[in-house]
Amino acid sequence: MNDETAIHLRLGEIGLGNYAPYLMNRIMGRYNAALRAEMAELGLTTPKMRALAVLSVVEGPLIRELSVYTVVEASTLSRALDQLRADGLVRREVDASDSRAVRVFISDAGRATFETLWPHMAAGQARMFRGIPEAERQAFVGTLQKMLANIRRHDI
Amino acid sequence: MNDETAIHLRLGEIGLGNYAPYLMNRIMGRYNAALRAEMAELGLTTPKMRALAVLSVVEGPLIRELSVYTVVEASTLSRALDQLRADGLVRREVDASDSRAVRVFISDAGRATFETLWPHMAAGQARMFRGIPEAERQAFVGTLQKMLANIRRHDI
DNA sequence: TCGGGATATTTGCAAATGCATTTAATTCTG
């Protein structure tokens, strides 16, 4: 079946269980929900957790960039960062060359908090991929990367 | 690399762009955000849209089942259904054999609303998969189905 | 069959979220 045909199919004809966005939302819903208890214990919400995750890997991004990475609205992210800062997990710093912009840095305490959470995230991922051969996992991630390139609206 | 090794890697060592949950959250975040404008125009939120989508395919599920299908909390779903009912898009019906339980049915108006939204959803999916060969898409969906089987906690 | 525990859904309430607006600073254009 080619693209032109596929786009005219109804959901009922495809079937929920064959519609990729449905499957992905459902899988991520479970992954995120499973993490929520651990996050709550650390005083984190999803936006706060995502910010820490990205900041543990990306050094001092602008808030606007962090918003893209985390897929969190700028206003929501701004408040999440307020809270993270109040807990000493991140630090804001006005950008040297553009004083409208703010860069965000993770602190040692922030890193430690994320290190506590990470094993649960890794376990969640491992559970998702249980019984799926390495080659298939790699192909899957490769397809995800192509998909992200297709839909992202920023060059980040 | 085998499972035992992989689970001990740090996020920084894997890289955000190779961590499947990150990629999936980001892709679905965009897919959902792109749909939000169309949904708002129809007076729908994400839970309401998901409920209509599932109800267009599954006949008269219990609210509890709908909650699993849509990955929406029961309390949130209950209120979403209130609103859908107020707009005449769904109908509640006490289950014949268990008077605690409620079955939900989509109305003709609900179907019509979903039919209006569906082309945008299909377009979003098409955009995600742009340039990805059919065989790769099928393999991808096959992996998603295995993953859902791995993480779901219900037999739905 | 009676009562305790489980289950399905709804509701109260505080917290989180998204949109629109505001503030401040930069860049573009004539």
Next chain:
DNA sequence: CAGAATTAAATGCATTTGCAAATATCCCGA
């Protein structure tokens, strides 16, 4: 180079969300 248009981030506000508790019903074992 002045002023308009754009951009980054923060804030006001109404809505949405999730957890916990309430309500109603069902099921199981003594």
